[in-house]
Amino acid sequence: MVRRRFTGDTLVIASHNAGKVREIGDLIAPFKVRAISAGELDLPEPEETGMTFIANAELKALAAAQTAxxxxxxxxxxxxxxxxxxxxxxxxARWAGPSKDFGKAMQKVWTAVEEKGAEPPFGAQFVCALSLAWPDGHVESFEGIIQGKLVWPPRGLHGFGYDPMFQPVENNEMRTFGEMPAAEKHAISHRALAFRQLIDACFG
Known part of the structure; x- marks a missing residue:
């Protein structure tokens, strides 16, 4: 399958999540692409009606591309x-409520696991879908998944979202994403895995 190449110098990051915008901005920085967030452009956040990560990523990318x-x-x-x-x-994100309180979201996840009576280790995955869309409606999508397990209490002040309760199992890693410096997380994360596919297909 022939992928469309990105040839511009400006890319809208279709997110109002400062943590995501920062991580994606760091990842595209080596390609001398100027990143502008949806928040900077005051773009509306579309309702996420998709039933998969890729469906929602495509919905958001297309909305931002066509509006901007x-x-x-x-x-x-x-x-x-x-x-x-x-x-x-x-x-x-919705588990964090309107205030995006991921401390409460992590507690909600842990409480739900305990109520299930599950036995440790509590397996989990972080999934990232990335969609690159153009104003003409063309879209390219990629997905990265990293395996891990839940820890409690949460550990670390780095990252965002559920990072402090997620410990990747790759290379017998003992730290959570929340305890890993950004550069180390970027090297193995679900977002990095999806991003490598995107770069190889559309930027390389």
Whole structure:
């Protein structure tokens, strides 16, 4: 399958989440692409009606690209917990409520796991879908998944979202994402895995 190449110098990051915008901005910086967030452009946040991460990423990327008349990159990501049949999944941000309180969201996840009576280790995955859209409606999408397990209490002050309760299992890692410096997280994260696919297909 022939992928469309990105040839511009400006890319809209279709997110109002400062943590996501920062991480994506860091990842595209080496390509000398100017990143503008949806928040800076005062773009509305579309309702996420998709039933998969990719569907929601495409919805957000297309909305931003067509409103701003610029190529746009959207991320839809979240944490899926085995004991919760994949929840919170695509609803990960919504579990944090209108105030985006991920301290409460993490407590909600842990309480739900305990109520299930599951036995440790509590397997989980972080999933990231990235969609690059153009104003003409063309879109390219990619997905990265990293395996891990839940820890309690949360550990670390780095990252954002559920990072402090997610410990990747790769290379027998003992730290949570919340305890890892940004550069180390970027090297192995679900977002980095999806981003490598995007770069190889559309930027390389």
């Amino acid at each position: 008349n610029l190529p746009a990159l959207a991320d839809d990501s979240g944490m899926s917990v085995d004991a919760l049949d994949g929840a919170p999944g695509i609803y990960s």
